[in-house]
Amino acid sequence: MTCSYNLIDRNWIPCVRMDGRLEDLSLRETLRQAQDLRGLQGDSPLETAAIYRMLLAMLHSALRGPRSQSEWVRLWDCGYWQPDLINGYLEKWSSRFDLFDPDRPFYQAADARVKPKSTVSLVLDMASGNNASLFDHHTEAVGAILSPAKAARTLLVAQSFSLAGLSGLEQKFTDGPWGRGVIFLVEGQTLFQTLCLNLLRYPHETVLPSQPDDRPAWENEDPYLPARQIPRGYLDYLTWQNRRILLIPEGDGASPMVSEMTMAPGLRLDASIRDPMKLFLASKKEEGYFCMRFSEDRALWRDSASLFGLKGSHGNRPPINFHWIAELAEKGSLPQEQVYRFMALGMANDQAKIEFFCEEHMPMPLEYLERDDLLEQLAASLELAEQTRFWLKAAAQWLALLVISPKSDGKRWQEVDRISRDQAEKLTVHWNVERFYWQQLEIPFFQFLEDLPEHPEALQTWKESLRKAAWAALEQAAEFAGTDAAALKASVCARGSLGASLKQLFPDVQKEEASL
DSSP: OOOOOOOTSSEEEEEEETTSSSEOOOOOHHTTTTTEEEEEESSSSHHHHHHHHHHHHHHHHHOOOOOSSHHHHHHHHHOOOHHHHHHHHHHTTTTBBBBSSSSSSSTOOOOSSOOOGGGGGGOOTSSBBOOOOOOOBBBBTOOOOOOOHHHHHHHHHHHHHHOOOOOSSSSSSSSOHHHHHSSSEEESSHHHHHHHHHHOOOTTTTTOOOOOOOOOOGSSTTTSSSSSSSOOOOOHHHHHHOOOEEEEEESOOSEEEEEEEEEOOOOOOOOOOOOTTSSSSOOSSSSSSOOOBBBBOOGEEEEHHHHHTOOOSSSSSSOOHHHHHHEEEEEEETTTTTTTEEEEEEEETTTEEEEEEEEEEEEEEHHHHHHHHHHHHHHHHHHHHHHHHHHHHHHHHHHEEEEEOGGGGGGGGGGGGOOOOOOOHHHHHTTHHHHHHHHHHHHHHHHHHTTTTTTHHHHHHHHHHHHHHHHHHHHHHHHHHHHSEEEEEEEEHHHHHHHHHHHHHHOOOOOOOOOO
């Protein structure tokens, strides 16, 4: 059976129109209409990120640039992708974008050492191996049938986000380049702007050192040769083939489906490679860096100062695309008063087990990338939130302790026996005091982030939000504690503890919020 599904002209990329409608478009049409589209929206944050990655690789490859800021400005000012340039490039490499090409199927390679198996193990949100079923209830036993469009998106995700593990061969699977860590992409008002804002200067050493033979996977005769761990450049890295995957089509040749595939280890990426779209934090325990990851217990906005701290005063390394935007704004290529946004995409995982996918969007006022005074105020405001959280937790633990052990009243924390303290800490966690506190602050923080550059009084509003969130969290804990005499007495003590602490943190405030 001869099958063909060319991604250039078949509809497979989920695009969001300006009115919010979702529509699948081909690669050609996605780029042709980019100025009229709001953005991309895959079935999961991983799909969205992986498609953006491929589109950036395609544009960099077609442009072999932009080599300079002036070259980038010409692209930005044009407002759309030049059809002749895009069409010429796509036609030149047309056969390499066919999902089922008999010689060079897109992003795939056969491996005679492995046998066909269900595509379930290829889809990261389906239950297979160590992965629990996240948003889908297919299993390896039941199997899954993928349309060519879904198979293409799944293929991109697998090459970008797959995690290390056993392969059944001597060589193990390794992490894909985006398998761990948060991916940060700057957002514009249209898909064209979003792609352009993340189109970094190429080639350039600060992005990734490039060799003369750097090219994307589809331009190579064999993307797995020579065997290497260091990419030949940014194009090689953006299309890094972490797996040898071969989709096996079945059914009607004109409308094939995919239920089986083969998969074997591919290129192994050197751990020293730093992705330009990730935030790398300086390690406090040892020399080196680690990339920021999603955490169920820590909202991303709490690390805004590290994201925007481009001068690296704390040794952190913000995403290179943030540096690029700041440089463009500083030279007047972007309006400094414009408030852009950024998206954070990825997943949280424990070893090879995926815990959850995540997609967050936050405002990105350009002033924070340029003004040290603003960044210092932002860092201080976030530190104040952490201090408020500390004293809230302390008050909640006293509340829990006095509910568990009323005789502990009047003692210092260190004087209480270890068993009672442990039980109090566990009860505080059970009450979700800290999580409730941070949840109350997310929307106020976003407003504070946008208001601070032009309205200094925003800091006072932020302080008020911190106090209200702390009191609300303690009030919820008191409700959980109950209404018997011991619980009511414990609530009074906890409120007194929190009130005294907040007076020290906010000495300018004369009147505290309502009691519990």
